[in-house]
Amino acid sequence: MQYFKAPQKEALFVMNELLGFKKHYADLGFTDATPDMVEAIFSEAAKFAENVLAPINANGDEEGCKWEDGVVTTPAGFKEAYKQYVDGGWTGMTHPEELGGQNLPYSLGSVMAEWFSSANHSWAMYPGLSQGCIETLKEHGTHEQQKMFLNNLIGGHWTGTMCLTESHCGSDLGMLKCKAVKNDDGSYSLTGTKIFISAGEHDMSDNIVHIVIARLPDAPSGTKGISLFVVPKFHAGPEGEKLDRNGVTCGSIEHKMGIKGSATCVINFDDAKGYLVGTENRGLNCMFTFMNTARIGTGLEGLSASEAAFQGALAYAKDRLQFRAMTGVKNPDGPADPIINHPDVRRMLLTQKAFAEGNRALAVYAMKLVDISQANQDEGAKQLAESKLALLTPIVKAFLTETAQETTSYGMQVFGGHGFIREWGMEQLARDTRICTMYEGTTGIQAIDLLARKVVGSNGKLLTVFTNEVKEYCKSIRDKSQFNAWSNSIDTHIDEWHQITEDIMHRAAKNPAELGAASVDYLMYSGYVVVGYFWLQMAVVAQQKLDEGTSDPEFYQAKLHTTKFYFDRLLTRTRSLVSAMESGADNLMNMEEEQFNIV
Secondary structure (H helix, E strand, O other): OOOOOOHHHHHHHHHHHOOOHHHHHHHOOOOOOHHHHHHHHHHHHHHHHHHHHHHHHHHHHHHHHHEOOEEEOOOHHHHHHHHHHHHHHOOOOOOOOOOOOOOOOHHHHHHHHHHHHHOOOHHHHHHHHHHHHHHHHHHOOOOHHHHHHHHHOOOOEEEEEEEEEEEEEEHHHHHHHEEEEEEOOOOOOEEEEEEEEEEEOOOOEEEEEEEEEEOOOOOHHHHHHHHEEEOOOOEEEOOOOEEEEEOOOEEEEOOOOOOOOOEEEEEEEEEEEEEEEEEOOOOHHHHHHHHHHHHHHHHHHHHHHHHHHHHHHHHHHOOOOOOOOOOOOOOOOOOOHHHOOOHHHHHHHHHHHHHHHHHHHHHHHHHHHHHHHOOOHHHHHHHHHHHHHHHHHHHHHHHHHHHHHHHHHHHHHHHHHHHHHHHOOOOHHHHHHHHHHHHOOOOHHHHHHHHHHHHHOOOHHHHHHHHHHHHHHHHOOOOHHHHHHHHHHHHHHHHHHHHHHHHHHHHHOOHHHHHHHHHHEEEHHHHHHHHHHHHHHHHHHHHHHHHHHOOHHHHHHHHHHHHHHHHHHHHHHHHHHHHHHHOOOOHHHHHOHHHHHHO
16 A cells, blocks of 8 residues: 555554553563563564555555466565565464464454555455464364464464355355265365365465365254364374375466455365364354454454555545635645545545544454453453453454445545546555455344344343443543533443344344344444444543643544544434334335346
8 A cells, every 4th residue: 555554653542542451461461562562563563564565565456366277376575575474473473482472462463463454455364364273273173283283373384274165155154065074094084165265375385274164974964064174285294294285276266356466266175184173063163263353353454444545545635636625725835725625525534534543442442352351361351351252243343344345435535536546556445345344254144143143142131241331431431521422422322222122122023034134234333333432432531631731632632523523423324224223124025026127
């Protein structure tokens, strides 16, 4: 991205001033993650994003990946950048020291993952996919499997994938046909084809380790018959030695709208040797280990696109001269004024800023919950974090990626016709981020997960756990009268959120289609309210800093201005979402199939 600079200051504001990460890391025993160390790591990560990844982003899009006879070649510079990434020790940051990692918190690595994705979405997917593979083997792999794979994966010498999708079944995993047959030595032979496998084949690592779902011959039908396997491209010895080729090949790569530097592969398994992860027919349970972190990671990709689009649009809006400002001449020495002075350009820029910064606060909060769920020794605190995370994960994934469609569209719009051509990078951002609403479960899948599985499935308990926190916060700042309007708005929305939930549950008891009909609007409503909660907190912190006499008043004044914009112009979108939910399922379901296509 031509204009991209890693938002270090914004990240440190959220971590240190908003969410108290200094105490958070100390409480969890991450003694190396001191404020000075975090800033030093961020500085180096920013250099890597800005100086190594961003310069090869446009080339990756233009050149794309090449497939020939099962071999995939990544765009120029990708392999070299990955080597620098491995040599810099970035691959093992958040993993245990005994496995070759640095034992730093998940959240620290995830913040930097946002920057890497902003700089070069396609490239960032390669190391990003490995994390789910690593976490699955750490959590569910046997000691022998961990010895075979983890050191090389954590060291970055090998990379990992998730092999779920088949041509006849996308999100309906119960329809899978990939077969696994047990061998005499306890291993399994897998046969079948998977599609849409990101980083399934490439030239950046020595081996690729696939996490694969398949069905045993006597497995029950549906999702109850899913088993999980680890299947390497090259066989691995007991100590992680790379051996001969396994029965894993790349049949082709997809020709896509965006993320062209990321190889999206058809992977064929032909009696490929693999190893059962977990227990037979319980693969779906193990799979959610990487699915949940992958969904948060996908949300971060949406956030990264919003940040990059905002930075590009802002730089252009300050320089581009068009017309005179309605409020008077701003550039008397030029033929026109910078377009940042026009109200509609301000509307687009502020929308981008409000989503980028508000969504970041939500994402980092979710990362904090992951830290607690992974490292806290207090079982009660761990369960509370996991409950909040269960509710927020589909919101992070879907809301951050849906709003990224708007922010990247505005990125092009601010540029006008220049935004539609490749030179400026705005149209690439829009194309690259379009996939984020689809993979790791579409927005509709996330919405059903939130409403049906998390909220209704827990009889409202997961919702209450989080909204109790919001209610307590609003109560705690009642003495700060300047924030009462915003605090009361969030408090009222929380009450409405519960009421809407009860209304949908009541209607769904008579007609189950009501859940599906309301779900996406329900998720977006939830996202606007949750992000509003974080904007309220940011405004309170900003005012405190101004009252204390900060040396950077503009930064904190901007937080107050953006909060007002969010509450006045973005949170109000909940009104139309409520109307849509209240309208019910009939306006969707009563039309006969034949009436959809009358020609």
